[in-house]
Amino acid sequence: MEINYAADRKSLFVYLDGELDEYTAKQAKDSIDKKIDENIFVKNVVFDFSKASFMDSTGIGVLLGRYKKMKKVGMNGFIRNPSTSINKILQISGLYEIMPKIS
Amino acid sequence: MNNKMIIKFDSVSENERFARNVIASFLLPLNPSISELSDVKTAVSEAVTNAIVHGYPNGVGEVTMSAEIDGDEVHIAISDSGVGIENLESALKPFFTTKPDEERSGMGFTIIQTFMDDVRVISSLNSGTGVNMRKKINSVA
Numbered sequence: 001m002e003i004n005y006a007a008d009r010k011s012l013f014v015y016l017d018g019e020l021d022e023y024t025a026k027q028a029k030d031s032i033d034k035k036i037d038e039n040i041f042v043k044n045v046v047f048d049f050s051k052a053s054f055m056d057s058t059g060i061g062v063l064l065g066r067y068k069k070m071k072k073v074g075m076n077g078f079i080r081n082p083s084t085s086i087n088k089i090l091q092i093s094g095l096y097e098i099m100p101k102i103s
Numbered sequence: 104m105n106n107k108m109i110i111k112f113d114s115v116s117e118n119e120r121f122a123r124n125v126i127a128s129f130l131l132p133l134n135p136s137i138s139e140l141s142d143v144k145t146a147v148s149e150a151v152t153n154a155i156v157h158g159y160p161n162g163v164g165e166v167t168m169s170a171e172i173d174g175d176e177v178h179i180a181i182s183d184s185g186v187g188i189e190n191l192e193s194a195l196k197p198f199f200t201t202k203p204d205e206e207r208s209g210m211g212f213t214i215i216q217t218f219m220d221d222v223r224v225i226s227s228l229n230s231g232t233g234v235n236m237r238k239k240i241n242s243v244a
Contacts (some may be wrong), residue, residue: 022152023116029206054123054141056148057210065206085141092217093197093210 003031011044012036017051020059032066036075045070046102050081059086060093067098078102104132109169114155114183122151122168122181129170130177133240142218143177143238149211150181150234157201158185158232175240182233188226195224 077099200209
């Protein structure tokens with residue numbers, strides 16, 4: 001999995017590229033946490049899934065963990081462009097209740 | 104059509120992708136839709152992750168994946184010879200996890216149940232766990 005970032009004054013954009021599973025989760029967590037720390041003054045973190053080809057429930061764990069970290073410093077999380085199957089997983093697990101889907 | 108296969112691999116997370124790709128290739132002759140294919144890949148990934156993370160928490164063991172195509176239906180069994188599940192009833196509930204400190208969602212079995220037509224889990228302490236699942240593939244061809 002490759003993760004690319006972009007940021008403006010209000011938001012940090014996290015572009016997930018590839019497969020998010022048990023094998024790639026640790027690296028993803030560390031990378032995103034580091035970026036959040038570097039952009040501690042932004043209001044929003046947008047997770048963009050347009051290039052994410054696969055995610056299972058390990059990915060839900062990754063998002064939940066980041067949500068907890070972001071909440072502590074008052075950041076909001078959003079999800080953008082999930083594939084049909086990733087969307088289904090996010091829906092079943094109720095993730096959109098804490099990180100709404102935006103277009 | 105009818106076909107079957109079996110593979111064994113080490114319980115290391117690199118092999119999750121391998122297992123997903125094997126099952127996807129095996130299913131191709133049934134002409135699955137993209138959504139059916141990703142449903143099965145996700146279910147396999149969940150069961151294999153469980154075997155790796157929970158079945159063998161203290162080391163590397165062996166995971167077996169077998170699959171059988173029976174007409175337009177696929178049966179998949181993923182098993183390990185690991186520690187087994189102490190309380191299967193709890194383990195099957197959404198959001199239940201034995202490792203909350205590791206940022207785990209507890210959604211694995213719920214996702215398998217949602218994505219497959221039928222799931223059966225057999226587990227016995229210190230001898231292992233088997234996840235048997237079934238899905239009808241409505242060929243688009």
